[in-house]
Amino acid sequence: MMTGATSVLIIYTGGTIGMIKNQETNTLESFNFDYLLKYIPELKKFNYHISTYQFSPPIDSSDMEPVHWARLVEIISTNYDNYDGFVILHGTDTMAYTASALSFMLENLSKPVILTGSQLPIGMLRTDAKENLITAIEIAAAKNPDGTAIVPEVCIFFENHLMRGNRTTKINVENFNAFRSFNYPALARVGIHIKYAQNLIQYPDIIRPLFPHYLFDPNVVMLTLFPGIQESIITSLLHVPELKAVVLKTFGAGNAPQKEWFIHQLRDATERGIIIVNITQCTSGMVEMQRYKTGRQLLDIGVISGYDSTPECAVTKLMFLLGHRLSEKEIRHRMNTCIAGEITKV
Structure with missing residues (x-):
């Protein structure tokens, strides 16, 4: 002191x-x-x-x-x-x-x-x-x-x-x-x-x-959904070499297109070990993935909730956790855990 x-x-x-x-x-x-x-x-x-x-x-x-x-x-x-x-x-x-x-x-x-x-x-x-x-x-x-x-x-x-x-x-x-x-x-x-x-x-x-702490892994990308987004773009992004995590900015309370190809690409990515975190594009509020069918389908294929994370917070938290070489299971757990006052869990 x-x-x-x-x-x-x-x-x-x-x-x-x-x-x-x-x-x-x-x-x-x-x-x-x-x-x-x-x-x-x-x-x-x-x-x-x-x-x-x-x-x-x-x-x-x-x-x-x-x-x-x-x-x-x-x-x-x-x-x-x-x-x-x-x-x-x-x-x-x-x-x-x-x-x-x-x-x-x-x-x-x-x-x-x-x-x-x-x-x-x-x-x-x-x-x-x-x-x-x-x-x-x-x-x-x-x-x-x-x-x-x-x-x-x-x-x-x-x-x-x-x-x-x-x-x-x-x-x-x-x-x-x-x-x-x-x-x-x-x-x-x-x-x-x-x-x-x-x-x-x-x-x-x-x-x-x-x-x-000093370790970070920057192999993270932020993907903002929009009407008309093309399968080729999603496919290319999810197959970037060394990609480990995606911050997915969805509509409203965490909703995304129900197109078969879109769900297939996200499911394939999660099965390959890529961590996908769902946050809302809205400036205020949080994703509620069990609220609508379009959000529940993301949960079913392994996408996890980012709750009310800011984009800046979601990206840096993923980079921080990935840098410490934690297991995929542990990173998923910590992304759903408030470790520095960053999210509100209801």
Whole structure:
């Protein structure tokens, strides 16, 4: 346990939040976070010890991959005893994927890991970057009277809402409210005060230490159904070499075409050991595969429910479980088990 002033480590991976305009070229460039206080002098008002770690070179979030998730876990694990909380600055496009992945990789997390970013660069006058960063730091440093973290989870903070990372998806490219957690309430809402919903927050086993994970298997694909989808496309996708799992985005409450060729292709894939997880294309709600005949037929051929998983969560959870070389039976079991607050089972 740390003594003295509260300490927060800011990890800058890349993204819009770390951009400033080069006055000579009129282009946006990443700035050196060693000069963080110069650009955000408000941070001096915090009675915290704030340190920074910068990816070099910074990574566009479109290029984010499992190797970078493992790097983040290594940074957090290495510095875990030295800081009370962590803030990850990340591009918005894949932030929900990273947050979901980290929620599984940081097993028994007891300190806040808050991801944030911005829609406008930090160097612009009317930016959302400063507010997001300042509040993320305050949340990362927040403690209960007994010294434990108020929010010991991997979260995304954006535009006045603190959301569980593996429940969050990007929904807007234009407005400041870029993220939404449709199937789980916000863990905190920020106005004049930060109001935490402590009954919704997940707490660790205080006896067990942090257990970092680093293994991933990316041989997963996401398949979105649509009217008129062709058999040749489904056949080709399900026979990709090394394919191990499919996130199947179905209609409504988990429904899919009843065409004979479609059912045959999915049954054949599951019999070959490919794990198929059914999630809804809808932004809110969950699949209920026993509700309609079209959903029950998927259950009958071995497709499993993803409940109310976000696409980002379903993909990263599969990659995480596959990376640990678990048996097909065990992966199916864990996909139907809530291991980091990621699904709601009814």
